[in-house]
Amino acid sequence: MKISFTGKRTWGVASVVFIVAVWKLLSLLLGSEFVLPSPEKTLLTTLKLFGEKDFLAVVGSTVARSLAGFALSMVLGIGLGVAAGTDARFNAFLQPILVTIRSIPVIALILLALIWFTPGSVPVFIALLTMFPFICINVIDGIKSVDPDLKEMAAFYRVGRLRIIRELYIPGIMPFIISGASSAMGIGWRAIITGEVLSQPHYGIGTLMQGAQTFLNVDAVIAWTILAVVLSFFFEKVIRAAEHRLIAWKL
Amino acid sequence: MPLKLKNISKTYGPVALYRDFSLAFDEGKITCILGPSGCGKTTLLNLIGGLVAPDSGTLDGFTGKRISYIFQDPRLLPWKTARENIDFVLPHDLPPTERMHLVNHFIELVELENFAGYYPAKLSGGMRQRVAIARAFAFPSDIILMDEPLKGLDVKLKLNLIRTFSRIWENDRRTVIFVTHDVEESLLLSNEIIVMSRAPVRILTRQTLDIPVPERILGSTELGTMKNTLIQMMEE
Numbered sequence: 001m002k003i004s005f006t007g008k009r010t011w012g013v014a015s016v017v018f019i020v021a022v023w024k025l026l027s028l029l030l031g032s033e034f035v036l037p038s039p040e041k042t043l044l045t046t047l048k049l050f051g052e053k054d055f056l057a058v059v060g061s062t063v064a065r066s067l068a069g070f071a072l073s074m075v076l077g078i079g080l081g082v083a084a085g086t087d088a089r090f091n092a093f094l095q096p097i098l099v100t101i102r103s104i105p106v107i108a109l110i111l112l113a114l115i116w117f118t119p120g121s122v123p124v125f126i127a128l129l130t131m132f133p134f135i136c137i138n139v140i141d142g143i144k145s146v147d148p149d150l151k152e153m154a155a156f157y158r159v160g161r162l163r164i165i166r167e168l169y170i171p172g173i174m175p176f177i178i179s180g181a182s183s184a185m186g187i188g189w190r191a192i193i194t195g196e197v198l199s200q201p202h203y204g205i206g207t208l209m210q211g212a213q214t215f216l217n218v219d220a221v222i223a224w225t226i227l228a229v230v231l232s233f234f235f236e237k238v239i240r241a242a243e244h245r246l247i248a249w250k251l
Numbered sequence: 252m253p254l255k256l257k258n259i260s261k262t263y264g265p266v267a268l269y270r271d272f273s274l275a276f277d278e279g280k281i282t283c284i285l286g287p288s289g290c291g292k293t294t295l296l297n298l299i300g301g302l303v304a305p306d307s308g309t310l311d312g313f314t315g316k317r318i319s320y321i322f323q324d325p326r327l328l329p330w331k332t333a334r335e336n337i338d339f340v341l342p343h344d345l346p347p348t349e350r351m352h353l354v355n356h357f358i359e360l361v362e363l364e365n366f367a368g369y370y371p372a373k374l375s376g377g378m379r380q381r382v383a384i385a386r387a388f389a390f391p392s393d394i395i396l397m398d399e400p401l402k403g404l405d406v407k408l409k410l411n412l413i414r415t416f417s418r419i420w421e422n423d424r425r426t427v428i429f430v431t432h433d434v435e436e437s438l439l440l441s442n443e444i445i446v447m448s449r450a451p452v453r454i455l456t457r458q459t460l461d462i463p464v465p466e467r468i469l470g471s472t473e474l475g476t477m478k479n480t481l482i483q484m485m486e487e
Contacts (some may be wrong), residue, residue, distance in 0.1 A: 157340035171330040
């Protein structure tokens with residue numbers, strides 16, 4: 001077992017080395033810092049970001065926006081998902097709305113949000129609309145998959161509706177919520193940065209990316225991108241850790 | 252007040268399961284409904300439990316009665332420990348100390364005190380069914396309904412569960428109504444055996460067994476004679 005685990009890790013590292021090697025090769029071939037800076041220069045720029053004035057405010061604002069969007073999506077997604085999953089009529093009502101939201105291009109949402117909201121809240125709104133359908137749909141699917149025998153048992157013992165929702169449905173759909181949260185965070189995080197690029201809030205990763213692009217600081221654009229990827233990776237880790245705790249009964 | 256089904260009729264699609272069917276149960280006894288598969292035994296339990304309404308006829312003495320259930324499979328919530336599974340069904344108006352007392356008491360009676368904090372996945376099949384038995388008794392019910400609770404278990408496990416069940420029941424004396432198609436189960440566990448026919452259901456015979464449950468041995472002459480009678484009735 002251990003050998004295969006180490007093996008997997010080796011391949012993971014090999015993949016990163018491969019990406020960096022291709023990048024280095026391309027930068028040498030193109031031969032221009034303005035088109036594609038070298039990996040080492042970009043790495044240096046990335047490290048320098050940490051020393052930049054307002055670094056924490058910038059990253060903190062973007063993270064706070066994503067967490068706010070995520071929290072709102074979870075509440076709304078679980079709430080509406082449970083309602084739709086337990087009531088066929090509400091589900092029929094909600095489905096077209098979910099399909100519509102999911103079909104709207106993110107960029108159209110951003111353009112409308114720019115008209116409706118302040119720059120700081122545009123990304124939160126975007127995050128909400130991109131994340132919430134994922135969670136909601138997963139919750140509805142999860143509820144459909146709850147063991148009918150357990151539902152029957154709870155009904156036979158006349159367990160209260162609230163307790164059934166809290167202790168039968170919610171834990172039963174937890175794996176679905178986790179997987180919904182994971183996809184939502186992946187999509188939502190990208191949407192938030194896109195939103196920031198266009199709405200230009202005072203602090204935000206997207207704001208600085210746009211600024212760097214304007215001045216052709218390609219290394220800075222990539223540096224912020226790397227940071228965004230690392231943060232996204234970190235969120236995924238947190239969600240997986242939560243999964244481990246929340247579905248301990250499975251292990 | 253005796254428990255009675257009076258002139259019950261119940262039809263599912265083209266099948267008239269019950270037509271003008273009447274039956275009385277003795278309180279404080281284990282009554283077994285014995286009958287072939289598909290004869291409407293589960294429907295009978297659902298009628299008694301109030302989950303299905305009869306097309307016509309009445310049920311007397313069941314209103315306001317609390318009912319607990321033991322199913323063929325244990326039906327435990329996989330994310331709750333043995334202890335939490337029992338607590339899950341307890342009425343919410345019970346104070347926490349009493350809930351805890353009830354849970355602990357019945358966990359001990361099914362001899363699972365060392366496994367109370369285990370999730371079902373970590374328990375054996377027999378242990379899981381014992382949690383289900385503890386749950387049924389811990390629930391402050393007037394009647395326990397059982398739907399083929401021993402189906403599919405091996406003989407040793409069956410006898411083990413019957414012993415556990417009857418040991419608790421001896422001190423509890425709750426009304427138990429259980430359905431099965433297995434003659435031996437009915438012989439080992441019940442005070443009254445009612446043999447039902449195929450649909451539309453008629454009562455073929457009603458037998459009383461006076462031997463205390465713990466003293467029953469399948470090979471004994473008394474149970475042997477009774478077994479033959481029951482099998483004869485079922486084959487008719």
